[in-house]
Amino acid sequence: MSKAAGNIPLLFRIVNETSSIVNVAQGIVRRVIQSGELNVIDKGTNDLQTKADRAAQNYIITTLSSLFPKVTIIGEEGDNVSESFDGLLSTDTLVDKCSVIDVTSAQKEVPEHVRSIQEEDLVVWVDPLDGTAEFAKGITEGVTVLVGFATHGKSVAGVVGQPFYNVNGKTTGRTIWGIPGVGFGGINAQLPPKDKKVITTTRSHSDSRVEAVLASVKPDEVLRVGGAGYKVLLLVEGKANAYVYARAGCKKWDSCAPEAILCATGGSLTDLAGKYYEYHKDVQHVNDEGILATANGEDHAWYVKQVSQVPE
Numbered sequence: 001m002s003k004a005a006g007n008i009p010l011l012f013r014i015v016n017e018t019s020s021i022v023n024v025a026q027g028i029v030r031r032v033i034q035s036g037e038l039n040v041i042d043k044g045t046n047d048l049q050t051k052a053d054r055a056a057q058n059y060i061i062t063t064l065s066s067l068f069p070k071v072t073i074i075g076e077e078g079d080n081v082s083e084s085f086d087g088l089l090s091t092d093t094l095v096d097k098c099s100v101i102d103v104t105s106a107q108k109e110v111p112e113h114v115r116s117i118q119e120e121d122l123v124v125w126v127d128p129l130d131g132t133a134e135f136a137k138g139i140t141e142g143v144t145v146l147v148g149f150a151t152h153g154k155s156v157a158g159v160v161g162q163p164f165y166n167v168n169g170k171t172t173g174r175t176i177w178g179i180p181g182v183g184f185g186g187i188n189a190q191l192p193p194k195d196k197k198v199i200t201t202t203r204s205h206s207d208s209r210v211e212a213v214l215a216s217v218k219p220d221e222v223l224r225v226g227g228a229g230y231k232v233l234l235l236v237e238g239k240a241n242a243y244v245y246a247r248a249g250c251k252k253w254d255s256c257a258p259e260a261i262l263c264a265t266g267g268s269l270t271d272l273a274g275k276y277y278e279y280h281k282d283v284q285h286v287n288d289e290g291i292l293a294t295a296n297g298e299d300h301a302w303y304v305k306q307v308s309q310v311p312e
């Protein structure tokens with residue numbers, strides 16, 4: 001390893017490599033839908049998995065673990081995913097490598113908790129395809145590829161790919177990264193307007209409690225879209241003020257990467273009581289206290305108070 005590479009914090013290097021890996025995974029996801037062969041199975045009740053989920057996870061974990069063999073990687077689709085990605089790798093669908101962290105200028109300000117991270121400290125939460133229920137129906141805009149990084153139980157970095165992101169009617173995809181306390185890239189972060197309360201929530205996993213809690217924050221407008229990653233991107237871009245989901249269902253791989261990106265852009269993601277989720281390797285996978293995320297972290301306490309007033 002060169003001296004320069006040796007000085008670059010491990011977290012920066014793994015986020016950079018992951019952005020390239022997520023670019024390729026986005027190509028895999030697009031290729032599967034182009035082929036028309038999704039090979040959908042239901043892992044439970046309304047809990048779908050397609051060939052794209054399997055192949056993208058296999059690619060992400062195989063590649064990342066070969067580069068960083070000491071990290072712990074936990075993927076949504078489990079440890080025994082053998083779906084081949086060979087025929088799904090293409091050069092025509094690769095998006096530009098996302099903007100990398102400018103290490104030379106950022107390095108002076110790297111917080112100690114980031115600089116001190118060792119490979120064996122990292123737990124990587126991989127959701128190869130978030131928004132599968134919609135993807136299986138051909139609703140693709142909200143599909144994301146999520147790779148979150150945690151140390152000591154905290155979400156410390158995230159990479160999110162959006163394979164069907166459109167620019168001027170052309171599907172280009174995009175890749176976004178965020179490291180709280182360091183920065184973010186790949187997205188134009190904006191605060192939502194203050195004069196209107198736009199709330200985003202599930203499109204496909206609602207029930208009466210989800211609706212009651214949603215009503216408690218008195219939305220002016222509700223955006224019902226698929227995917228935890230996509231809903232958080234709506235917050236980062238100022239298209240929604242809060243993401244409210246009062247139900248178990250989302251899991252650690254759904255929230256780890258979005259939490260880091262949201263935090264890096266001034267927002268906050270917690271359970272409905274305002275408590276941060278833990279991301280250590282032995283944690284329970286289900287986020288059973290729901291999701292409350294705000295574009296502006298200063299609003300968070302107000303939402304916690306509102307939702308706490310809804311009877312169980």
Ligand SMILES: Nc1ncnc2c1ncn2[C@@H]1O[C@H](COP(=O)(O)O)[C@@H](O)[C@H]1OP(=O)(O)O
Nearest residue numbers: 047129130131132202205226227228249250254
């Ligand atoms: N009841 C559930 N069963 C399985 N996955 C769920 C459930 N609820 C939420 N999820 C996961 O959380 C994401 C956000 O939820 P929603 O889209 O309903 O807002 C979903 O895209 C899905 O991730 P995935 O698509 O990766 O399986």
Ligand SMILES: [Mg+2]
Nearest residue numbers: 047048076132
């Ligand atoms: Mg799933």
Ligand SMILES: [Mg+2]
Nearest residue numbers: 127130131254
């Ligand atoms: Mg998911």
Ligand SMILES: [Mg+2]
Nearest residue numbers: 076127129130
């Ligand atoms: Mg998934």
